[in-house]
Amino acid sequence: MKQTRYSITKGDLNLKNTTAALALLTGLSSQVQAQELNALVWCDHTDPALIEPFEEQFGVTVNLKEYEGTGAGLSIIEQSQPGDWDVLVIDGIDVPRAVEAGILAPLPKDQLPYDTLFPELVMADNHEIDGQVYAISEKFGYNTVSFNSDNVSAADMADMTRLWSGDFAGRLAVYDYYLPVMGMIAVGLGLKTADLKVEDLPAIEAALIALKDSAESVGDIVSSQTAIATGEVEILVGGGEFVTAGLTGEMPQLDWVIPDQGAVRWSQSIGVFADSKQPDLALEFVKYILSPEGQARLATSSCYWAMPANSAAGTVLTDEQMRALRWEDQAAYLARAQLYPAPDAELDAAMQDVWTRFLAH
Amino acid sequence: MSLRIEDRERRRAWALLAPAVLWTAVFFLLPFAIMAAMSLWQKTDDGIERTWSLVNYMTLFGNPTYIEALFNSLEITLIVTLLSILLAYPLAWIIAEEVPERYRRLALVLAVVPFWTSYIVRSYAWSLVLAKQGVLNTALEGIGLPTLDISNSRAAIVLGFTHFFTMLLTLTIYASLTQLPPNLRRAAADLGAGPWATFRHVILPLTAPGIAVGAFLSFALCIGDYVTPQILGGGNDLALPQLIMLQLGRRADLPMVAALSIVLMAVVTLAYLVVARFMKVAR
Numbered sequence: 011m012k013q014t015r016y017s018i019t020k021g022d023l024n025l026k027n028t029t030a031a032l033a034l035l036t037g038l039s040s041q042v043q044a045q046e047l048n049a050l051v052w053c054d055h056t057d058p059a060l061i062e063p064f065e066e067q068f069g070v071t072v073n074l075k076e077y078e079g080t081g082a083g084l085s086i087i088e089q090s091q092p093g094d095w096d097v098l099v100i101d102g103i104d105v106p107r108a109v110e111a112g113i114l115a116p117l118p119k120d121q122l123p124y125d126t127l128f129p130e131l132v133m134a135d136n137h138e139i140d141g142q143v144y145a146i147s148e149k150f151g152y153n154t155v156s157f158n159s160d161n162v163s164a165a166d167m168a169d170m171t172r173l174w175s176g177d178f179a180g181r182l183a184v185y186d187y188y189l190p191v192m193g194m195i196a197v198g199l200g201l202k203t204a205d206l207k208v209e210d211l212p213a214i215e216a217a218l219i220a221l222k223d224s225a226e227s228v229g230d231i232v233s234s235q236t237a238i239a240t241g242e243v244e245i246l247v248g249g250g251e252f253v254t255a256g257l258t259g260e261m262p263q264l265d266w267v268i269p270d271q272g273a274v275r276w277s278q279s280i281g282v283f284a285d286s287k288q289p290d291l292a293l294e295f296v297k298y299i300l301s302p303e304g305q306a307r308l309a310t311s312s313c314y315w316a317m318p319a320n321s322a323a324g325t326v327l328t329d330e331q332m333r334a335l336r337w338e339d340q341a342a343y344l345a346r347a348q349l350y351p352a353p354d355a356e357l358d359a360a361m362q363d364v365w366t367r368f369l370a371h
Numbered sequence: 372m373s374l375r376i377e378d379r380e381r382r383r384a385w386a387l388l389a390p391a392v393l394w395t396a397v398f399f400l401l402p403f404a405i406m407a408a409m410s411l412w413q414k415t416d417d418g419i420e421r422t423w424s425l426v427n428y429m430t431l432f433g434n435p436t437y438i439e440a441l442f443n444s445l446e447i448t449l450i451v452t453l454l455s456i457l458l459a460y461p462l463a464w465i466i467a468e469e470v471p472e473r474y475r476r477l478a479l480v481l482a483v484v485p486f487w488t489s490y491i492v493r494s495y496a497w498s499l500v501l502a503k504q505g506v507l508n509t510a511l512e513g514i515g516l517p518t519l520d521i522s523n524s525r526a527a528i529v530l531g532f533t534h535f536f537t538m539l540l541t542l543t544i545y546a547s548l549t550q551l552p553p554n555l556r557r558a559a560a561d562l563g564a565g566p567w568a569t570f571r572h573v574i575l576p577l578t579a580p581g582i583a584v585g586a587f588l589s590f591a592l593c594i595g596d597y598v599t600p601q602i603l604g605g606g607n608d609l610a611l612p613q614l615i616m617l618q619l620g621r622r623a624d625l626p627m628v629a630a631l632s633i634v635l636m637a638v639v640t641l642a643y644l645v646v647a648r649f650m651k652v653a654r
Contacts, residue, residue, distance in 0.1 A: 078620075079620060079621055081620060081621035081622050081623050082619075082620040082621065082623075084623045085619055085620065085623035085625075088418070088623055088625070180520075183605075184606075186606055188621070225606075225607075226522075226523055226605065227523040227605030227606055227607065228605065228606025228607065229605065229606055233602075233605075240502065240504070241503070241504055242502055242503055242504075242522070242523075355416045359622075362617075362621055362622060363436075365621075366436050366609070366614070366617060367436050369606060369609045369613075369617070370436045370439055370440060370443075370609035
């Protein structure tokens with residue numbers, strides 16, 4: 011994880027630092043602090059091409075800290091002081107958890123682009139609590155199967171259970187994130203991710219252990235992407251467009267498919283911290299990310315590509331980018347994908363125990 | 372008068388010691404005490420419950436996966452430390468005894484070069500070397516030999532660690548070797564000892580402190596390292612630091628993280644006591 015201050019590359023750092031130092035000396039620190047926005051985000055938000063236009067438009071610096079997985083994000087928040095953060099990007103399914111913990115502030119629904127949001131991404135059950143909107147979807151995609159079409163075909167991937175049958179031993183890697191991969195295996199076993207129970211876990215664990223026996227490696231986004239891009243493996247379990255879309259130009263042989271049983275849909279949401287010291291600026295950032303331009307930049311972020319939640323991004327994306335994102339196929343994909351599992355605390359702990367045993371196997 | 376001088380010297384000694392004591396108290400003892408206290412708290416759905424109990428330790432020692440991670444770490448660390456000693460001693464000997472004096476400095480610089488790169492860069496470099504289609508296998512294929520499948524494995528972790536710690540041990544053993552008075556070897560020869568007997572009964576015991584210090588440093592750094600197993604192990608071997616990161620990153624369970632860290636520190640302390648006893652400096 012890293013803290014990134016994009017103003018460093020903009021050449022005005024000295025001026026800003028000098029201003030900040032003078033302001034602190036003269037008791038104007040609050041004004042200077044108002045020029046910085048602190049966001050806790052997934053790595054796709056750290057692309058300068060996404061952040062710099064906002065910084066330039068509002069004359070502010072956006073400080074970004076990236077994390078991977080809601081647990082990691084909550085850990086950072088727990089270790090922070092109230093007011094440290096202004097904007098949070100979080101898995102869509104974890105928004106209720108964040109609201110319950112008092113982390114997120116209500117958002118003004120009428121200022122957000124609900125009219126052009128993909129209907130499946132409204133996710134009112136997740137984002138609206140007691141009639142108040144606390145977050146809005148910004149990007150989505152699928153945890154499914156990425157593969158190298160030089161070595162395996164889409165037909166090979168049609169039956170998800172083949173992944174843990176031993177047919178591809180030593181030829182696959184697994185994305186190291188328990189929720190999507192366990193959700194995916196649940197889908198492969200014919201279970202509904204929304205109805206997962208502790209009693210379902212033994213069957214999922216058995217499949218996971220069999221999958222591990224066939225796996226060359228288990229790694230984070232970057233390691234997984236590297237493994238399939240370098241030919242170390244031919245198949246990435248838990249991958250999807252976020253692994254391959256950005257590499258379409260250089261490596262057209264990298265492909266992804268939703269197996270017959272279906273796949274898991276991930277979505278990330280954005281909201282404003284309840285204790286943000288500059289909620290107005292934070293809201294402007296949310297609105298920028300949800301704008302057609304912000305959405306197009308976020309969808310094609312250098313960290314990973316994926317579908318924007320706001321369909322209006324289609325007016326900004328190029329035809330080539332939309333092809334790489336498989337824009338036209340989204341209706342079919344959305345129909346076949348189930349949301350991430352949204353476990354309660356007990357099921358979450360049990361799932362993490364299973365995942366720890368999977369890693370240790 | 373003499374008492375006054377003693378008093379003054381005592382005060383001076385304390386004044387000189389004060390910064391180090393303060394540093395240790397603020398940056399080691401205090402955080403350690405907080406961590407020890409936190410290891411006795413519990414994570415609940417509402418945050419951290421600050422009541423004392425041994426629940427985390429009971430969970431830790433009652434969970435086979437956690438015990439396995441501890442033993443994985445110990446096994447990897449002991450293998451790496453042993454291999455590093457076996458490789459470092461001859462290397463240090465060659466530099467100290469066989470390399471002409473004018474090239475010795477260059478040889479030492481070459482030994483130190485791995486320290487100039489970060490863990491991450493070094494580990495990724497090894498992953499490129501050991502990959503299925505990496506440098507090593509390409510070279511093996513080029514000379515008609517069978518390729519090796521050791522990427523993403525414990526062997527890769529051991530190799531990556533051993534590369535680094537061999538260099539560390541080379542430095543400590545080299546320092547011991549160059550401090551040996553040459554007349555000890557002459558005396559041994561005069562008394563009829565052959566090269567092997569001289570090495571075994573004179574040189575090895577006298578260089579043992581260098582081996583012990585290097586071995587302890589290797590042990591402490593190796594058992595606590597997260598990056599190398601993560602990159603070179605390919606998620607196929609769960610070690611204790613990775614378990615700690617899982618608890619921190621996925622569960623935000625700081626009390627369990629503290630308990631695991633205390634266990635890690637206890638293992639390192641035990642290793643220190645063994646080394647201290649070996650060096651007869653234990654008080």
